[in-house]
Amino acid sequence: MTLSRKKLVLVGNGMAGVRAIEHLLKLAPDAYEITIFGAEPHPNYNRIMLSSVLAGGTDLSEIVINDYEWYRSHNITLYTGHKIESIDTVNNKVRSDLGVETVYDELILATGSDPFMLPLPGADKEGVIAFRDIKDCQIMMETSKTYKKALVIGGGLLGLEAARGLLHLGMEVSVVHIHHYIMERQLDQEAAVMLQRELEAQGMKFLLSKQSEAILGKKRVKSLLFADGSSAEADLIVMAVGIRPNTALAQKSGIAVGRGIVVNDYMETNIPGVYAIGECAEHRGIAYGLVAPLYEQGAVLAKRLADVQGQGYEGSVTSTKLKVSGVDVFSAGQYDEPAGSRALRYQDEIGGVYKKLVISEDKLIGAVLFGDTADGAQLFSLIKSGESIQGKERSLLLGLPDDALKASPSARLEAMADDEIICGCNGVSKGAIAEAITVGGCTSVGQIKACTKASASCGGCKPLVEGLLELYAGDAAVKVKEGICGCTTLGRDEIVAEIKRMELKTVKEVMNVLEWSTEEGCSKCRPSLNYYLGMLWPEEYVDEKESRITNERYHANIQKDGTFSVVPRIYGGVTSPGELKKIAEVAEKFDVPMVKFTGGQRLDLLGVKKEDLPKIWEELDMPSGHAYGKTLRTVKTCVGSTFCRFGTQDSIAMGIRLEKEFERLNTPAKVKLAVSGCPRNCAEATIKDFGVVAIDGGWELHVGGNGGVHVRATDLLCVVKTEDEVVEWASAFLQYYRENASWNERTSNWVERVGLDSIKAALDNREDRLALGQRIQTALSVTTDPWKQIVAERELRKNFEPISPIETA
């Protein structure tokens, strides 16, 4: 700690203020001694996620953005549960309600907003709350355990989110709204009615055109009385009618206040050294209540405080993109058809899609999308740019035709809003990537990855990142040849060719000879090389277990808390009373927290401690189901001709045979099979890597399906007559995939990359098929059951057990 550091105080520990601090720490990590006061007894959390907490599936602890450790590691003094009562702008001091006094050189006000509580008689009764913070959420959860009837006053976005959460908590919910349709600030009547229908189907009730008059009850609320004399019973009333900027502190401290705390383009108030950002601030007459503008303001203020020259904040054109209870809704601009405008509508009551474009002269001035919001970002940017859309109106309304899409992918990227998320895994926005290129000077995808984490996880967004690089860096974009990872510039095919040509036999040798830039590779190339070497030299290569991904090293799936899950093999999904008893006994003996059916007709024992894995495998005495590996997972089957009145073939026997044939096989990525006994396809074979569908007198063979990240239906490979032929084709297809796909490339991507025709050509000739079948047999012949091996070998088993210290030296 140096004494020369200026003192920065932030009042308000919410999303806007702390975001500005995060930004400032990046620009000038040592410039300030920072103190933060927050009225809530929590570290910085994501208020937007409160709905997800209520709706289940998200834990309160998961919505914390910065935990206490973050404040500590950046030497930030944090006072939670402290409300600042006064600002002395003459002596530069703030004072909290608990008596803490702090001097500042620079002061940021980020006090957010307060929920607007209707001043109804009886509003002070027990069971009347807002929906704004963690405390409100906790009250809702508590209340739902003992009470049943909830009323939400306010049919806007916030009210509907609250209502959805209460439904999820098992309460009966009615939404009371003063207007004759819901969400009138974001939607026109048509879209609002469609949304209401959707929500009613989910169990929500609506009381529209109702003005609340009084809250009745003794100590606790009993009912709500309306102006028309009717009433509704309630054990809980949530007011969600709006928010208002929290300006009281600024006002009594002599800081200029309008709707919010008045600031200029650099977020400065009328008092030097005092700034305001977020929902409490009013910029050019507007107080924003959405996240994106608040983040933009935070960035401007951080630059100001770090003495970095930068553009001022010029306000934001906002759009609403909401996911209300699983329904996509988007609106932007003037969607309520002002005088002199014309509207184009598309309404599909069956598919639940509604689109409206509002056009004035030849410009797009507003849009509403319901049920299909894919074009939202593009429409929003057209509204902002104000360019002419003459002649394009219909194609915009109906989504662009294919050829127009192909003509200019860069135009679509350009049209995308800055806060649109490009990388879903790591939450990186288009704006962040653009900034990494234009400000950070990134000139390759690799650099963008290192700087922002975009495309660092699943890689699905890489084409978009490449497109943005081209868009913003233009000719400066270095066409770095992207290797399989950051350790090499070589692609998969080059590596495999070199391994073959020079007969390289170990991972270390490959890295040395092919001049890897790192000494021991990374978590991407090590498992890849291990796979390629094993595939090329099946009989002599010794598998490097230290180069396998975690799940494959522990032969179980690691879960978020560090425990594992165990899935034994259940061939074709057929089990027996004896086997079920055994699984049940093992689960009881080891106190397994959860026993669950998987999607692939097997049983999953979840929450197993690492040291228990070998013991459980030993007791089960069943083969590994390989539910964790890049290998054959499960073969899903329907009932087939064994019992089913429609079954044309014995799908169960076929499935079991395939599973026994290929279990333990190393493949580039996980491989899922299914066998259906008739064209009704109850085993869903057409979204599997290799799917078999029985027809009268034969079998259809389908390949390249996927029901996961990129859903893809299979392509028909061919139709065969006998079970032996099914196995022959499956062997040939799987081996051809093993020899030609990249590590971690599912058949769905591979089939699209190389084209079905090239695969058909490679498998067309029976001799070639049999040769591939020979090679797959060789690969299979060296595999053993991993669970049995670990149970038997002390040297492998020790890695599952903790060390017990010998003595204190």
Place this chain on the structure above:
Amino acid sequence: MTKMHIGNVADIDHKGSRTLKVNGLEIALFRLSDGEVLAVENKCPHKGGTLSEGMVCGSKVHCPLHDWRIDLHTGKVEEPDTGCVPTFEVEVDPATGAVYLTV
């Protein structure tokens, strides 16, 4: 600070790890390819992932949950992520291979 004799270097595989609990704290011990043994708290600063199950590359470990990279010498998280894991002193007797951990 206590110095403990916890076992022999042969108990840990090359590029592998073992764990042990000391006063409720879980520690992960790693053995690098050059034989060096390093110890850090078995908890990724991101989401608490068990680093012991991660892949060891050089003197770094990749967290098994979200692939954060941690330098085992310093405990520092690699860019673009940030954070730090506590490290613990380890000595290996070159003659006997006995491993001593100071907590």
